[in-house]
Amino acid sequence: MLRDITIGQYYPAESAIHRLDPRVKVVATFIYIISLFCFKQLSGYIIAALFFLCMVKLSRVPFKFITRGIKPIIFMLIFTAALNLLWTSGENVLIKAGFITITAEGVKKMVFMALRLVFLIIGSSLMTLTTTPNQLTDAIESLFKPLNKVKVPVHEIAMMMSIALRFIPILVEETDKIMKAQLARGADFESGNVIQRIKSMVPIFIPLFVSAARRANDLALAMDARCYHGGEGRTKMKPLKYKKKDIAAYLVMLCYICLIIAAGRILPV
Amino acid sequence: MIPFIKAEYLVHEYSRRDEEGNVTGINRALDGISIEVKAGDFIAVLGANGSGKSTFAKHLNALLVPTEGTLYVDGKDTSDHNNDLAVRQSAGMVFQNPDNQIIANIVEEDAGFGPENIGIPTDEIWHRVEESLKNVGMYEYRKASPNHLSGGQKQRVAIAGILAMKPKCIILDEPTAMLDPAGRISVIRAVQELNKKENITVILITHYMEEVTAADYVYVMADGQIKMQGSPRQIFAKSEELAKYKLTIPEVTKIALELIKKGINIPKDILYVEELTDILLKLKVSATVGVRKE
Ligand SMILES: Nc1ncnc2c1ncn2[C@@H]1O[C@H](COP(=O)(O)OP(=O)(O)O)[C@@H](O)[C@H]1O
Numbered sequence: 001m002l003r004d005i006t007i008g009q010y011y012p013a014e015s016a017i018h019r020l021d022p023r024v025k026v027v028a029t030f031i032y033i034i035s036l037f038c039f040k041q042l043s044g045y046i047i048a049a050l051f052f053l054c055m056v057k058l059s060r061v062p063f064k065f066i067t068r069g070i071k072p073i074i075f076m077l078i079f080t081a082a083l084n085l086l087w088t089s090g091e092n093v094l095i096k097a098g099f100i101t102i103t104a105e106g107v108k109k110m111v112f113m114a115l116r117l118v119f120l121i122i123g124s125s126l127m128t129l130t131t132t133p134n135q136l137t138d139a140i141e142s143l144f145k146p147l148n149k150v151k152v153p154v155h156e157i158a159m160m161m162s163i164a165l166r167f168i169p170i171l172v173e174e175t176d177k178i179m180k181a182q183l184a185r186g187a188d189f190e191s192g193n194v195i196q197r198i199k200s201m202v203p204i205f206i207p208l209f210v211s212a213a214r215r216a217n218d219l220a221l222a223m224d225a226r227c228y229h230g231g232e233g234r235t236k237m238k239p240l241k242y243k244k245k246d247i248a249a250y251l252v253m254l255c256y257i258c259l260i261i262a263a264g265r266i267l268p269v
Numbered sequence: 270m271i272p273f274i275k276a277e278y279l280v281h282e283y284s285r286r287d288e289e290g291n292v293t294g295i296n297r298a299l300d301g302i303s304i305e306v307k308a309g310d311f312i313a314v315l316g317a318n319g320s321g322k323s324t325f326a327k328h329l330n331a332l333l334v335p336t337e338g339t340l341y342v343d344g345k346d347t348s349d350h351n352n353d354l355a356v357r358q359s360a361g362m363v364f365q366n367p368d369n370q371i372i373a374n375i376v377e378e379d380a381g382f383g384p385e386n387i388g389i390p391t392d393e394i395w396h397r398v399e400e401s402l403k404n405v406g407m408y409e410y411r412k413a414s415p416n417h418l419s420g421g422q423k424q425r426v427a428i429a430g431i432l433a434m435k436p437k438c439i440i441l442d443e444p445t446a447m448l449d450p451a452g453r454i455s456v457i458r459a460v461q462e463l464n465k466k467e468n469i470t471v472i473l474i475t476h477y478m479e480e481v482t483a484a485d486y487v488y489v490m491a492d493g494q495i496k497m498q499g500s501p502r503q504i505f506a507k508s509e510e511l512a513k514y515k516l517t518i519p520e521v522t523k524i525a526l527e528l529i530k531k532g533i534n535i536p537k538d539i540l541y542v543e544e545l546t547d548i549l550l551k552l553k554v555s556a557t558v559g560v561r562k563e
């Protein structure tokens with residue numbers, strides 16, 4: 001069903017990771033991504049992989065959900081891997097055929113680059129799998145609050161994100177309805193060249209825009225009626241409060257990044 | 270006693286403007302409305318499409334301000350923008366479209382949206398959310414996404430969102446227009462209960478005749494004016510006049526009137542199916558008794 005569409009891909013479960021403050025998860029993901037660029041040798045990858053596996057185990061998210069995130073980027077992955085493979089010059093030539101030269105350094109670089117990308121994707125997947133979209137917007141609002149000082153409307157942006165989350169499934173469903181109505185009237189969205197196809201979409205998008213504008217208008221009135229007047233003087237039903245376990249999680253991340261950096265300096269391979 | 274709502278010769282004009290901002294046309298949507306509503310009353314406002322009901326409702330919530338005349342809600346002048354929040358808090362508004370008035374992604378968070386805006390402390394918000402969701406029978410859905418609820422359930426969540434601001438009055442602008450019959454009944458029941466148990470003033474705007482039977486007093490609007498007023502029975506007894514304003518009386522009242530035309534002796538202000546069946550059964554009993562005596 002179209003109404004079941006959710007942004008992100010929350011996997012509901014009771015786990016230590018799920019219960020963490022969403023801000024911790026956002027910051028930790030950020031640290032993890034940075035850490036991936038702090039080393040060049042195999043041992044770094046092993047540490048990053050082991051750390052990630054521990055987190056997955058703690059989160060109780062089945063592994064197949066985590067790897068699912070790689071599918072959409074497989075093409076990009078192959079492309080960058082190929083580029084790295086062909087463009088890296090080195091001394092240990094493995095294959096030389098016409099203008100194609102493959103070196104051992106190229107193979108190494110390709111594998112590492114691909115691993116880095118995979119870790120980056122599955123690392124952020126773990127965050128979106130264990131954090132609801134609402135918690136994410138709350139975390140973003142809270143983390144970026146300092147930007148208020150330089151006149152960035154942080155509260156308003158977070159509110160917009162959360163309203164978008166509520167209305168995207170509704171609008172998707174509506175698009176489907178309009179499309180079916182047009183199909184029933186003999187509309188044809190499949191055949192013809194690009195221009196014709198774009199033209200056939202016009203009768204879908206116009207009613208959709210009209211309806212979205214009406215919804216926006218209604219919603220603004222409803223928000224006014226409920227005394228909404230921006231972020232000023234507003235309290236929170238679910239305020240974000242750091243608990244001991246969140247501080248502990250920050251400490252774990254600190255240890256992890258130190259370990260990675262140290263490994264990058266000390267370990268030879 | 271000071272009335273909770275007091276409108277005196279309320280006028281509202283929508284003006285159409287061209288690109289330069291010059292007024293090109295004026296539409297007098299409210300044309301001299303005077304109303305007084307006591308606290309605790311259940312008022313219904315009836316009227317065909319375009320009669321100005323929504324415009325009037327928006328005035329009660331300070332979403333629009335009068336062009337002429339004055340409107341006091343809970344003793345506050347709505348044309349003073351400093352009163353906006355206070356007016357909206359003491360007279361909450363429920364709109365027609367269930368989807369377009371739910372703001373949050375989880376039922377309980379939506380109920381908490383109003384209290385958050387008026388700066389209620391966190392613990393008290395939770396308390397109010399629980400209470401108001403229970404009041405409309407939606408507490409068990411508190412963790413659900415609004416997208417998974419039926420229309421009637423969404424409207425009850427919207428009512429809970431208003432209740433959580435602890436209003437003295439609720440204004441409902443055609444809350445059942447987009448619902449199926451079961452949803453309609455559930456919403457009207459919830460509203461009736463709030464009026465009786467919590468003593469909340471209710472202003473129910475509708476064009477479904479059946480729904481005004483619950484009201485203490487009915488106003489009929491047409492062309493921005495109040496054309497008729499009285500108890501539901503008094504209003505329904507005047508079916509010809511109602512028809513003039515494109516309104517039709519409930520089916521059961523219609524049947525009763527047809528029966529009267531056929532020479533059956535029953536009152537002409539019948540509102541409920543049960544009422545009619547009771548009266549008819551009694552007639553039948555007395556008729557059969559009469560036959561036996563002869
Ligand atoms: N935003 C607006 N701008 C201009 N005219 C409006 C606007 N809203 C309503 N009207 C007009 O005001 C009149 C009353 O409308 P409304 O209050 O919505 O009636 P009802 O709710 O009874 O259907 C109608 O003639 C309508 O066309």
Ligand SMILES: [Mg+2]
Nearest residue numbers: 322323324443
């Ligand atoms: Mg209306």
